[in-house]
Amino acid sequence: MTFFVWSQFAIVCIAGAMSPGPSLAIVIRNNVNFNRLAGILTSIGHGIGIGVYATLAVLGLGLILQTNQTVFMIIQIIGLVLLFLFGLMFVFQKNKQDKKEEKQSQLNSFLQGFTIAIINPKILIWFTAVYSQFIAIDASFYFNSILVLTASLIDAIWYIIVSILVTGYGLKNLLIEKKLMIQKTTGIVLIIISLMLLYRII
Secondary structure, three states: OOHHHHHHHHHHHHHHHHOOOHHHHHHHHHHHHOOHHHHHHHHHHHHHHHHHHHHHHHOOHHHHHHHOHHHHHHHHHHHHHHHHHHHHHHHHOOOOOOHHHHHHHHHHHHHHHHHHHHHOHHHHHHHHHOHHHHOOOOOOHHHHHHHHHHHHHHHHHHHHHHHHHHOOHHHHHHHHHOHHHHHHHHHHHHHHHHHHHHHHHO
């Protein structure tokens, strides 16, 4: 892989990571509801989820989905239903937590980040349409490994940066005052996105 090709790929990954959506909403929500560590754990989990997609893409999943629209649509619908349920959970979840529940929620942040990456149809579409363009059938293990690591690390680093910015002293205090509103807004955003994408599919 030449540096030019890698730089093009990295730019595409950065643009994909920075694109607002359900993932950004979850990262912000966990930073505000808990702390910076929860946000960073969410970011790392999300980055690993992206790595899973990248690995499946280099193994040929993207090409398979491009040639089998029915399977592609079924996977998208399943992801959207789960995204919708995720949103409902945040809308109706009570915000009052004791120390034990808060600690457990922080530990669950990693899993939330990973899960939202896996069930987000937007990411599935991105990997199928964009990421697969950089994959060569006869590519070496080294080439594919660089693609997977680049996608995963760029995604995780971007959301870690978001976590650091969101938990800045002035902004953190302001957001904490709106904690319940942010949680419910996150849920509403997930519900709206899932319904909009479902409408486009159907």
